[in-house]
Amino acid sequence: MHYLSTRGDATPRKFCDILLEGLAPDGGLYLPASYPQISDARLQELRTAYHQQGYAELAFQILSLYIDDIPAADLRALCAKTYTAEVFGTGEIVPLRHLEDGLWLEALSNGPTLAFKDMAMQLLGNLFEYELARRGEELNILGATSGDTGSAAEYAMRGKKGIRVFMTSPHGRMSPFQQAQMFSLQDENIHNIAIEGVFDDCQDIVKAVSNDLAFKRKYKIGTVNSINWARLLAQVVYYFAGYIQATESNAQKVSFTVPSGNFGNVCAGHVARMMGLPIAQLVVATNENDVLDEFFRTGVYRVRGSADTHETSSPSMDISKASNFERFIFDLLGRDGARTQALFGTALQTTGRFDLSQDPCFADVAAKYGFASGKSTHADRLATIRSTWQQHGVTIDTHTADGVKVAREHRGDGSVPMIVLETALPIKFAATIEEALGHAPERPPKFAGIEDLPKRVQVMPADAEQVKAYIARHCA
Numbered sequence: 270m271h272y273l274s275t276r277g278d279a280t281p282r283k284f285c286d287i288l289l290e291g292l293a294p295d296g297g298l299y300l301p302a303s304y305p306q307i308s309d310a311r312l313q314e315l316r317t318a319y320h321q322q323g324y325a326e327l328a329f330q331i332l333s334l335y336i337d338d339i340p341a342a343d344l345r346a347l348c349a350k351t352y353t354a355e356v357f358g359t360g361e362i363v364p365l366r367h368l369e370d371g372l373w374l375e376a377l378s379n380g381p382t383l384a385f386k387d388m389a390m391q392l393l394g395n396l397f398e399y400e401l402a403r404r405g406e407e408l409n410i411l412g413a414t415s416g417d418t419g420s421a422a423e424y425a426m427r428g429k430k431g432i433r434v435f436m437t438s439p440h441g442r443m444s445p446f447q448q449a450q451m452f453s454l455q456d457e458n459i460h461n462i463a464i465e466g467v468f469d470d471c472q473d474i475v476k477a478v479s480n481d482l483a484f485k486r487k488y489k490i491g492t493v494n495s496i497n498w499a500r501l502l503a504q505v506v507y508y509f510a511g512y513i514q515a516t517e518s519n520a521q522k523v524s525f526t527v528p529s530g531n532f533g534n535v536c537a538g539h540v541a542r543m544m545g546l547p548i549a550q551l552v553v554a555t556n557e558n559d560v561l562d563e564f565f566r567t568g569v570y571r572v573r574g575s576a577d578t579h580e581t582s583s584p585s586m587d588i589s590k591a592s593n594f595e596r597f598i599f600d601l602l603g604r605d606g607a608r609t610q611a612l613f614g615t616a617l618q619t620t621g622r623f624d625l626s627q628d629p630c631f632a633d634v635a636a637k638y639g640f641a642s643g644k645s646t647h648a649d650r651l652a653t654i655r656s657t658w659q660q661h662g663v664t665i666d667t668h669t670a671d672g673v674k675v676a677r678e679h680r681g682d683g684s685v686p687m688i689v690l691e692t693a694l695p696i697k698f699a700a701t702i703e704e705a706l707g708h709a710p711e712r713p714p715k716f717a718g719i720e721d722l723p724k725r726v727q728v729m730p731a732d733a734e735q736v737k738a739y740i741a742r743h744c745a
């Protein structure tokens with residue numbers, strides 16, 4: 270399997286060549302040269318593998334279609350080490366729960382940080398450690414977080430050989446639970462840097478440090494952002510696991526509704542569908558930051574400025590542009606790298622928008638690729654959290670609530686199961702749950718009292734030079 274860039278660079282690269290990379294050199298995103306096709310017989314084998322050998326084996330079988338530069342025995346061991354009941358809470362790893370007529374919830378948030386990002390990040394930690402050891406290299410991961418991504422990265426990389434994490438976050442602006450999750454880690458290779466500023470200041474610092482190429486090279490600075498292909502690939506597996514749990518025969522179809530921000534999660538669903546998994550619809554659910562819903566309704570993709578990016582009660586979906594969206598558009602345009610470059614490299618950079626409403630390909634979005642979309646607001650979230658609690662005794666988090674709200678509008682006559690991906694547990698967003706229900710969400714026992722644990726964090730002004738000096742001091 271080779272990988273190419275969405276902007277036309279077709280230099281053949283293997284999985285491990287792009288594992289530690291962000292963007293392709295031409296500014297595009299990596300995709301496999303083609304999507305391996307799953308025949309009916311093969312899907313039956315995957316079904317048996319999941320039921321008899323479990324999620325880790327399913328993951329191995331799917332990943333091995335895309336990774337041929339790690340020996341099979343090693344890849345299987347990496348999957349087995351990652352997807353354990355100990356780390357993810359249950360033997361099914363992603364258990365499916367029936368919610369109501371035609372609607373199911375697939376639990377993706379029982380990993381160490383209680384958000385779906387663990388599903389991919391935990392594997393990434395093991396893949397990074399393996400590949401760095403094989404090359405005899407080290408990596409210093411520098412990131413900016415307002416919550417979920419940073420903690421998922423830290424819990425994936427803690428204690429890993431050859432890896433240090435330097436995670437910046439806006440001082441005092443994350444929820445007490447999120448701060449406790451990150452700052453209570455005592456591992457020596459994890460460095461929390463609380464910046465006196467807002468999230469944008471943290472991102473600016475990461476950019477400034479990464480743009481200092483000499484520093485970047487000397488200190489082997491890397492990232493783990495959502496455009497990483499390995500993260501996306503790891504997510505493909507739970508679409509298969511959801512399908513297998515919801516059906517008994519491969520003649521059946523299912524649909525998925527996906528609470529979306531950067532389009533990473535639902536893009537993995539698109540990949541699964543391109544491989545031939547019988548998915549009817551992929552429904553993209555957004556919050557008030559509706560860049561994606563707007564595109565799927567109108568054909569116009571219009572990125573927002575920071576003044577038009579709303580701070581909502583489903584904060585992990587508060588995005589102004591969807592960093593993985595280019596992958597889908599590349600497929601939609603018949604994998605035309607020059608046109609993708611014209612849209613993402615030129616039109617978006619100059620006008621902040623592009624318009625495919627008059628292009629024949631726009632009809633394919635729904636008809637050929639199965640996409641639909643919807644949007645949810647703060648009032649919708651509260652109402653959905655309340656109704657789901659009252660009707661089913663189930664507490665859902667705010668992001669999942671955006672999904673359930675939109676899924677209820679798209680479930681049709683109920684003949685095709687609609688699976689909503691549960692992307693976080695409610696305890697992470699306790700204030701909004703209290704607003705909706707009048708009581709706090711349940712806290713998993715292992716998180717009892719984490720706010721009282723000793724904290725390991727360095728507070729710093731919003732100054733890239735001081736962050737660089739800190740990194741240099743801790744890389745000796």
Ligand SMILES: *Cc1c(COP(=O)(O)O)cnc(C)c1O
Pocket residue numbers: 384385386417418495528529530531532533534535585586668692693
């Ligand atoms: C990251 C995140 C999302 C959005 O996922 P994308 O891959 O960015 O579309 C949704 N919900 C939660 C809880 C998240 O952490």
